Amino acid sequence: MFGNPLLLVALALTGTIAAWGVLDTAGLAAFAARVVALQFSSRAWFIMLTVSFMLIVSLGLALSPYGRIRLGRDDERPEFSTVSWLTMLFAAGMGVGLLYWGTAEPLTHYLLVRDYDDSRRTADVALFLTNFHWGLHAWAIYALTGLVIAYFGFRRGCPSLVGAPIVKVFGSHPLARGAAWFSDLMAIVAIAIGLGGSVAMGVFQVKEGIDALFGLQGTGLGLTLGIFAVLCLSYILPLTVDLGRGMALLSNTAMAVAGGLMIFILLAGPTHYLMGGVVQAVGEYFTSVWVQGFRTFTFMDQRIGGWFQSWTLTYMVWWLAWAPFVGVFIARISRGRTIREFLCGVILVPTAFSILWFGVFGGVGFYGVLNSDLPILEVVQTNVSGVTFYVLGQFPLRFLTVAAVVAAAFLFIVTSVVSAAFVLGMFSTGGDLNPSVRVKLTWGVILGALGLVMILSGSIDAVKSIIALGALPFVFIVLLLVVCLLKALKTERPPARPGRQEARP
Amino acid sequence: MSDLYDTFSNIVVFAYIGLLLWLYFKPARSDDEDPKP
Numbered sequence: 375m376f377g378n379p380l381l382l383v384a385l386a387l388t389g390t391i392a393a394w395g396v397l398d399t400a401g402l403a404a405f406a407a408r409v410v411a412l413q414f415s416s417r418a419w420f421i422m423l424t425v426s427f428m429l430i431v432s433l434g435l436a437l438s439p440y441g442r443i444r445l446g447r448d449d450e451r452p453e454f455s456t457v458s459w460l461t462m463l464f465a466a467g468m469g470v471g472l473l474y475w476g477t478a479e480p481l482t483h484y485l486l487v488r489d490y491d492d493s494r495r496t497a498d499v500a501l502f503l504t505n506f507h508w509g510l511h512a513w514a515i516y517a518l519t520g521l522v523i524a525y526f527g528f529r530r531g532c533p534s535l536v537g538a539p540i541v542k543v544f545g546s547h548p549l550a551r552g553a554a555w556f557s558d559l560m561a562i563v564a565i566a567i568g569l570g571g572s573v574a575m576g577v578f579q580v581k582e583g584i585d586a587l588f589g590l591q592g593t594g595l596g597l598t599l600g601i602f603a604v605l606c607l608s609y610i611l612p613l614t615v616d617l618g619r620g621m622a623l624l625s626n627t628a629m630a631v632a633g634g635l636m637i638f639i640l641l642a643g644p645t646h647y648l649m650g651g652v653v654q655a656v657g658e659y660f661t662s663v664w665v666q667g668f669r670t671f672t673f674m675d676q677r678i679g680g681w682f683q684s685w686t687l688t689y690m691v692w693w694l695a696w697a698p699f700v701g702v703f704i705a706r707i708s709r710g711r712t713i714r715e716f717l718c719g720v721i722l723v724p725t726a727f728s729i730l731w732f733g734v735f736g737g738v739g740f741y742g743v744l745n746s747d748l749p750i751l752e753v754v755q756t757n758v759s760g761v762t763f764y765v766l767g768q769f770p771l772r773f774l775t776v777a778a779v780v781a782a783a784f785l786f787i788v789t790s791v792v793s794a795a796f797v798l799g800m801f802s803t804g805g806d807l808n809p810s811v812r813v814k815l816t817w818g819v820i821l822g823a824l825g826l827v828m829i830l831s832g833s834i835d836a837v838k839s840i841i842a843l844g845a846l847p848f849v850f851i852v853l854l855l856v857v858c859l860l861k862a863l864k865t866e867r868p869p870a871r872p873g874r875q876e877a878r879p
Numbered sequence: 880m881s882d883l884y885d886t887f888s889n890i891v892v893f894a895y896i897g898l899l900l901w902l903y904f905k906p907a908r909s910d911d912e913d914p915k916p
Contacts, residue, residue, distance in 0.1 A: 416888040544902070850895060857903050 395827025403836035439868035441714030476735030524705035533805025567844030568695035570824025583780035628785035652733030695845030
């Protein structure tokens with residue numbers, strides 16, 4: 375373990391950030407906010423251009439003859455059936471974030487948009503902005519990163535490392551090796567900090583759920599830390615023994631609970647209203663998504679500029695932070711698929727699901743705001759973590775649904791931390807597919823410490839800034855990976871269309 | 880935001896985009912010609 379410089383530097387770097395955060399949480403949060411604000415002001419255009427470029431490259435590759443290239447040997451076939459593959463993709467995308475933001479995000483945007491446009495279109499715009507953050511652009515970031523890992527891993531025999539394609543394409547020149555090493559390091563930092571943020575968000579939500587379940591008031595930091603301690607104990611066991619399919623089972627259970635909850639809300643709530651909202655959101659999304667991908671709000675006032683930085687830009691770098699982690703997972707389950715199948719499946723299917731999810735959870739929030747006197751908007755302004763539970767409180771079987779969200783959020787965090795500790799162990803040991811228990815446990819502790827830092831920061835805005843700080847360098851790395859992929863594809867000869875003669879000799 | 884920082888920060892981005900374009904169009908290494916694993 376101590377003979378591996380990458381592991382040592384990665385542990386030292388993430389450990390230092392965690393220690394700084396524990397000792398001086400406010401200092402770290404203020405530093406992160408300052409650096410991120412400077413970077414976002416200066417490079418917003420570059421971040422938006424990058425994410426739109428990734429979507430365009432993904433669609434271009436899917437439609438081009440290169441889309442017929444298989445991720446593996448030419449005669450290989452997919453390991454999983456299409457249905458179970460798509461289900462697993464849902465599991466990758468259905469993180470705790472969807473549970474947290476389902477109602478809260480559309481309503482938060484609504485509060486801003488209504489000050490600029492007081493018509494009933496306000497809800498449409500708010501829902502569109504939410505779908506934009508969780509839609510094609512987000513999944514194109516994941517898909518392209520996953521495609522690079524899958525293509526170089528299954529077709530070119532590289533280890534599943536972020537830096538491996540750089541060495542493969544540009545050779546073992548010291549500069550290329552240095553860039554690969556730095557990319558691996560930055561991927562580790564981005565994953566660790568990004569996951570710390572998710573842990574915090576999940577713990578905030580579980581705490582609000584428990585408050586709602588038992589009618590507790592003012593439980594504060596004590597209960598939050600108690601939940602965090604239980605969470606740490608829950609992921610230690612899966613890190614020390616190989617639970618094999620057990621983890622997949624836990625993740626699928628969480629997903630089934632979340633999916634069941636969505637169906638319950640759809641059927642128990644105003645179904646025609648929610649379905650109307652979903653259909654309208656589909657049209658709104660696909661007509662405006664391209665323009666929005668290039669929108670930098672340069673000529674708008676400072677309030678919109680601030681909103682753009684703390685939402686759109688933060689989300690985009692957040693997806694970039696998660697990209698190596700989710701990319702490895704979706705690459706591993708996609709061996710034997712063609713590039714076209716891979717890109718279409720990874721980008722389109724979860725986007726469609728996100729639109730449905732926010733249409734239902736956002737729609738039910740809008741129904742409460744526009745058709746009743748419920749103080750939902752006040753709840754959004756004062757306690758964003760509790761919005762989901764407030765909405766569930768208006769439905770029958772309140773105790774059951776709130777308990778289900780708490781359980782699903784908890785399961786999502788446990789499975790995410792265990793998978794992330796595995797991926798971090800793999801990345802930091804040169805692509806070892808079976809990292810030792812000691813390495814996984816070490817990462818488990820670092821992830822816990824980073825989660826604690828985010829919890830102590832006490833605000834979701836501080837969490838967002840710290841995540842963005844860890845993810846910003848990855849904007850540069852992901853573009854280099856795309857260049858590696860495009861360069862490698864230039865040397866491929868795309869297979870002929872099935873049933874058609876080879877066009878070239 | 881300081882103008883100097885802004886200028887420097889964006890020059891880094893321009894230089895990086897230039898580097899990526901150069902890397903993309905640079906001839907591939909000879910051992911990359913055979914794509915099979």
